[in-house]
Amino acid sequence: xxxxxxxxxxxxxxxxxxxxxxxxxxxxxxxxxxxxxxxxxxxxxxxxxxxxxxxxxxxxxxxxxxxxxxxxxxxxxxxxxxxxxxxxxxxxxxxxxxxxxxxxxxxxxxxxxxxxxxxxxxxxxxxxxxxxxxxxxxxxxxxxxxxxxxxxxxxxxxxxxxxxxxxxxxxxxxxxxxxxxxxxxxxxxxxxxxxxxxxxxxxxxxxxxxxxxxxxxxxxxxxxxxxxxxxxxxxxxxxxxxxxxxxxxxxxxxxxxxxxxxxxxxxxxxxxxxxxxxxxxxxxxxxxxxxxxxxxxxxxxxxxxxxxxxxxxxxxxxxxxxxxxxxxxxxxxx
Amino acid sequence: xxxxxxxxxxxxxxxxxxxxxxxxxxxxxxxxxxxxxxxxxxxxxxxxxxxxxxxxxxxxxxxxxxxxxxxxxxxxxxxxxxxxxxxxxxxxxxxxxxxxxxxxxxxxxxxxxxxxxxxxxxxxxxxxxxxxxxxxxxxxxxxxxxxxxxxxxxxxxxxxxxxxxxxxxxxxxxxxxxxxxxxxxxxxxxxxxxxxxxxxxxxxxxxxxxxxxxxxxxxxxxxxxxxxxxxxxxxxxxxxxxxxxxxxxxxxxxxxxxxxxxxxxxxxxxxxxxxxxxxxxxxxxxxxxxxxxxxxxxxxxxxxxxxxxxxxxxxxxxxxxxxxxxxxxxxxxxxxxxxxxxxxxxxxxxxxxxxxxxxxxxxxxxxxxxxxxxxxxxxxxxxxxxxxxxxxxxxxxxxxxxxxxxxxxxxxxxxxxxxxxxxxxxxxxxxxxxxxx
Numbered sequence: 001x002x003x004x005x006x007x008x009x010x011x012x013x014x015x016x017x018x019x020x021x022x023x024x025x026x027x028x029x030x031x032x033x034x035x036x037x038x039x040x041x042x043x044x045x046x047x048x049x050x051x052x053x054x055x056x057x058x059x060x061x062x063x064x065x066x067x068x069x070x071x072x073x074x075x076x077x078x079x080x081x082x083x084x085x086x087x088x089x090x091x092x093x094x095x096x097x098x099x100x101x102x103x104x105x106x107x108x109x110x111x112x113x114x115x116x117x118x119x120x121x122x123x124x125x126x127x128x129x130x131x132x133x134x135x136x137x138x139x140x141x142x143x144x145x146x147x148x149x150x151x152x153x154x155x156x157x158x159x160x161x162x163x164x165x166x167x168x169x170x171x172x173x174x175x176x177x178x179x180x181x182x183x184x185x186x187x188x189x190x191x192x193x194x195x196x197x198x199x200x201x202x203x204x205x206x207x208x209x210x211x212x213x214x215x216x217x218x219x220x221x222x223x224x225x226x227x228x229x230x231x232x233x234x235x236x237x238x239x240x241x242x243x244x245x246x247x248x249x250x251x252x253x254x255x256x257x258x259x260x261x262x263x264x265x266x267x268x269x270x271x272x273x274x275x276x277x278x279x280x281x282x283x284x285x286x287x288x289x290x291x292x293x294x295x296x297x298x299x300x301x302x303x304x305x306x307x308x309x310x311x312x313x314x315x316x317x318x319x320x321x322x323x324x325x326x327x328x329x330x331x332x333x334x
Numbered sequence: 335x336x337x338x339x340x341x342x343x344x345x346x347x348x349x350x351x352x353x354x355x356x357x358x359x360x361x362x363x364x365x366x367x368x369x370x371x372x373x374x375x376x377x378x379x380x381x382x383x384x385x386x387x388x389x390x391x392x393x394x395x396x397x398x399x400x401x402x403x404x405x406x407x408x409x410x411x412x413x414x415x416x417x418x419x420x421x422x423x424x425x426x427x428x429x430x431x432x433x434x435x436x437x438x439x440x441x442x443x444x445x446x447x448x449x450x451x452x453x454x455x456x457x458x459x460x461x462x463x464x465x466x467x468x469x470x471x472x473x474x475x476x477x478x479x480x481x482x483x484x485x486x487x488x489x490x491x492x493x494x495x496x497x498x499x500x501x502x503x504x505x506x507x508x509x510x511x512x513x514x515x516x517x518x519x520x521x522x523x524x525x526x527x528x529x530x531x532x533x534x535x536x537x538x539x540x541x542x543x544x545x546x547x548x549x550x551x552x553x554x555x556x557x558x559x560x561x562x563x564x565x566x567x568x569x570x571x572x573x574x575x576x577x578x579x580x581x582x583x584x585x586x587x588x589x590x591x592x593x594x595x596x597x598x599x600x601x602x603x604x605x606x607x608x609x610x611x612x613x614x615x616x617x618x619x620x621x622x623x624x625x626x627x628x629x630x631x632x633x634x635x636x637x638x639x640x641x642x643x644x645x646x647x648x649x650x651x652x653x654x655x656x657x658x659x660x661x662x663x664x665x666x667x668x669x670x671x672x673x674x675x676x677x678x679x680x681x682x683x684x685x686x687x688x689x690x691x692x693x694x695x696x697x698x699x700x701x702x703x704x705x706x707x708x709x710x711x712x713x714x715x716x717x718x719x720x721x722x723x724x725x726x727x728x729x730x731x732x733x734x735x736x737x738x739x740x741x742x743x744x745x746x747x748x749x750x751x752x753x754x755x756x757x758x759x760x761x762x763x764x765x766x767x768x769x770x771x
Binding site: 079080083101158162167168184278283294297298299300 | 423449741749
């Protein structure tokens with residue numbers, strides 16, 4: 001930028017000294033100088049302008065909210081007067097340590113995360129393996145696998161609430177056929193968590209299956225052929241060829257699913273009918289996301305909600321670190 | 335061919351996604367911004383409400399637009415007050431995104447009056463507002479200590495007990511609404527006794543009442559003192575009136591008189607449709623809900639009798655935020671919408687009971703009968719209840735206290751079979767945490 005100034009200066013000096021009849025040529029020079037200056041500016045700054053939208057949006061909607069949430073978590077702030085902030089230091093965090101509702105929510109998040117992620121990924125792997133065979137209408141099955149993912153959380157959950165209904169739910173009706181009494185899905189600790197997990201599994205299995213499928217198609221066919229020549233069955237091929245080749249993909253889906261499970265919100269919220277963010281009469285399926293929502297938007301304590309949000313962020317960072325370590329171990333192993 | 339199929343599938347999925355998005359985006363759109371002109375030199379007024387508020391459905395907007403050719407009214411509605419209220423607070427805090435008129439639920443009105451009065455127009459001074467037309471306690475609820483009235487009352491929720499005549503007959507109880515009212519007149523414990531009688535001879539798989547929480551809400555609504563005392567201190571833990579309401583409601587649960595439902599859930603709706611419970615505490619606005627969920631099969635089976643004691647549950651207000659561009663026009667509209675004549679029309683069309691006392695003598699109210707409820711003279715039943723409702727002390731966190739008592743404490747007793755004491759302790763713990771104590 002600074003180099004432009006000297007380039008402009010002589011042309012101005014020239015103008016002052018120039019006789020009248022040469023004014024045309026001087027104007028030409030000036031125009032040329034301006035053009036080259038513009039060209040240099042263009043080359044230098046255009047790339048920044050092209051990438052700027054991302055950074056502007058990231059600053060406005062990513063970094064700023066993150067930092068502001070951190071700032072708010074150090075204050076007592078109420079939604080009734082969001083501009084009145086009273087400094088409390090780390091109080092909002094230290095109280096989480098003795099907040100049994102927080103620990104309950106964390107425990108629920110972990111258990112629901114486990115009973116939804118593990119079966120989900122196993123089923124996805126199986127489905128992907130089936131879809132990987134040459135079969136009639138494979139396109140149809142692939143799209144079908146993805147449809148639950150395209151359904152809105154709200155719509156899916158509302159249907160599941162009806163399915164899991166205590167008195168008139170279809171699942172209890174089916175269980176009744178084999179002589180099992182009505183189960184109060186929503187009120188039991190395990191039953192409610194199982195029901196919430198079912199919704200998660202239903203929505204995300206196809207999505208993960210397609211990711212696995214994409215990775216499976218990159219596995220060279222020779223490996224299967226030589227395995228087949230060695231007399232390996234389909235199952236043995238799956239275990240000894242497919243799964244090892246998918247190691248990195250599986251790790252990736254594990255991480256993504258774990259992050260998703262940590263942030264679980266819509267399913268447990270709507271599974272509670274219209275009762276809101278309590279996660280059941282005994283908070284039996286209140287996740288961290290729900291507790292955050294309850295503190296911020298029901299109880300109107302923005303500072304405490306911000307502290308929970310940051311705790312969740314830190315938990316995710318830990319998960320990220322574990323992932324990085326695992327990935328390093330895996331690539332060393334390979 | 336193959337490509338066409340893929341395109342079609344992608345398009346279908348895309349449409350599904352869009353539909354999914356559209357479903358969630360029922361938020362009010364920037365209303366203050368289009369304040370000035372609604373085309374053709376008309377002023378557009380926006381009204382933000384929650385649930386099926388009924389102003390629009392009762393045709394009041396259309397009527398006002400006919401009377402005032404320069405006004406156009408648009409309404410945005412958010413289904414549940416829990417989602418509506420925090421959004422209203424954020425919008426008030428930032429002074430943007432507000433509708434010209436914003437509705438407020440009675441459980442939130444004390445908090446709004448205490449914390450947001452500076453951001454709302456003093457409607458007490460608006461031309462055409464008749465203070466004397468309103469029930470005095472309704473007027474007082476939205477008036478600050480220094481005499482600023484920041485909201486005008488729309489409806490209130492005087493209660494009766496809705497009951498199924500067919501189930502009462504099968505259980506050997508009277509079915510005439512006068513006689514039924516006498517079964518429990520004056521004492522909630524008699525309501526409990528009636529429940530025990532019902533249970534002794536009740537048809538299989540039917541319960542006397544839908545939920546213990548509903549009973550508790552009805553009883554606390556009949557007390558002058560509830561969760562706060564006159565000085566604004568939270569006293570629900572020690573208040574004998576709350577304790578009594580709790581104990582009676584808990585007995586409904588422990589005696590097995592309830593259908594173990596949680597109110598306003600799909601299962602509860604199915605309970606109405608299948609006639610699995612015989613009574614429900616029934617504010618005036620609940621009649622329409624029962625009619626919706628009960629469907630044609632319930633017609634003439636339901637009736638409504640007087641509650642043991644006059645009691646109030648729910649009701650709403652209209653406010654005009656200061657940040658709006660059409661404050662004066664909005665205040666005029668709010669005054670018109672809450673005038674006795676309009677409240678009477680709202681009652682006739684939607685069953686929202688007027689908070690304007692002056693409306694009770696209007697024919698739309700005094701002569702009102704509900705066809706679905708066997709032609710019950712609901713105007714008279716609810717007028718009588720409304721006039722007997724005590725002037726209740728309300729506080730800023732009423733909603734949170736009531737919600738946790740019902741959805742945590744009483745629900746544990748009712749649905750999970752915990753003891754009354756365990757349920758109470760759980761509720762107190764949750765409330766302490768919610769109130770930051």
